[in-house]
Amino acid sequence: MAKATIKEVAAEAEVSTATVSRVLNDSGYVSDEIKERVMEAVAKLNYQPSAIARSLKQDKTFMIGVIVPDISNPYFMGISRGIEDVVGVEGFQLMFCSSDESPEKESRLLQLLQEKRVDAIVLATAGGNDEAIRSLAASGMPIVxxxxxxxxxxxGQTLDLVAEDNTxxxxxxxxxxxxxxxxxxxxxxxxxRVSTGRERYAGVLKxxxxxxxxxxPLVYNxxxxxxxxxxxxxxxxxxxxRPTAIVSLNNRMSLGVLLEIVRSGWRIPDDIAVASFGEVEAGSLLKNPGLYYIxxxxxxxxxxxxxxxxxxxxxxxxxLEPAVEIFRNEVNRIG
Incomplete structure (x- = not known):
């Protein structure tokens, strides 16, 4: 069955297409009786407004692009949920993309989101795309x-930033x-090439x-x-x-650290101590873990x-100037 058009809704409600548009967009005065007729026609014909047409008229797509290294990482899932809970109230939806820590893929995703005419972009960059990001921001695209x-x-100081005090x-x-x-x-x-890698390592050396x-220290990059x-x-x-302690500077890497230590038959912290930048849920399953985490x-x-x-x-x-929010996080211990 072909999709109903706004002209068919107008004919069914015996009003003009302009009146239908005013009712659906809640713009301009329309009597309650006319509104009821239009909405009954919309329901009867199962009319779905064109998102493309609406975005062209309002100069908004109500879509926000989100590019993170791995959307399945609980950390980035948490950030995304927070964003969604704020912007969703205003009718915006998120378009999620994973760069897989690849600068080349990130570059393609930035181009894709621009072509999709998203209203803004949230970016946890994989590095290597500074020029493209600055150019996109200079074109008027809001980037956080x-x-x-x-x-x-x-x-980067010309862009809005929400980050942690990594060092x-x-x-x-x-x-x-x-x-x-x-x-x-x-x-x-x-x-x-990633600021979290540079800053956190600098913190350990400090x-x-x-x-x-x-x-x-002995380092694995x-x-x-x-x-x-x-x-x-x-x-x-x-x-x-052999080191007597390991500091892992990312929650996903920390999970691998715990898995391999247990697989090797070592005990934490008796045989080797572990500290993680970011909580690892599996850490609570260890017996007497003594695991430090940010x-x-x-x-x-x-x-x-x-x-x-x-x-x-x-x-x-x-x-006038970018918004910068830096979160300070404390060290806790499991066990």
Missing amino acids: LVDRKLEDEAA EGASRLAAKLLEDGHVRIGVVNGPA AMKEFGLEPN GAFTTEDGIRAVRKFLQADS DQHPYDMGIKAGDILLKRIRKEEPQ
Whole structure:
């Protein structure tokens, strides 16, 4: 069955197409009797307004693009839910994309969202696309960076940002291991092209210097995946001078660290201590885990990002300077 048109709805209700449009868009005066006739015709014909036509008329698609490294990661799911709970009230929907930590895929996704005429973009960048991001923002596209900054941080300061205090958080996390007497530390880090990788590693080195240690830990640089955590533990356990503690700077990598330690028959913290930047739900299943972790608040970050998005889309006030919200997170311990 062919879809009903606005002309057919108008004919059924015995009004003009302009009147139908006013009723559906709630714009302009229409009597209650006419409204009732139009809505009865809409229901009878099962009329569905054209989203494309509506977006062209209002110059909005009511779509917000969200690009994160991995939408299945609970951390990014939490951020996305916070955003959705704010912008959804205003009728906006989210279009989710995973870059898989690939700058090339991220570049294609940015182009795709621009072609889809989204009203704004939320981006946790994989790195390598600073020029394209700045160009897109300069064209008038509202862009809110979450979790990660641009590689060129000076240029990135012109964009809205919601992130964590990565350097200080990682420093406090590593300090917990150092306070417990560990001096041989293994670090599981992400790629240096990503600001979270650079800042969190800098935080670990900062803590080691403050404790009077040579800032030269055993390092495994991965790509924020569970497999990277597994590979890192295998590398550390085979080292001539095995670390007595591991600090993993991402929740997904931390899961891999825990899995491989348990698989190897080691106990936490008796045989090797672990600290994670981000809570790992599986950690609570370990017996006497003694696992340190940074308590993140992704949902709250999403709420803040959503507030900024609505302000930019509405253009309620001139953007004299970017909104910057940095979340401070504390260290907790399981067990």
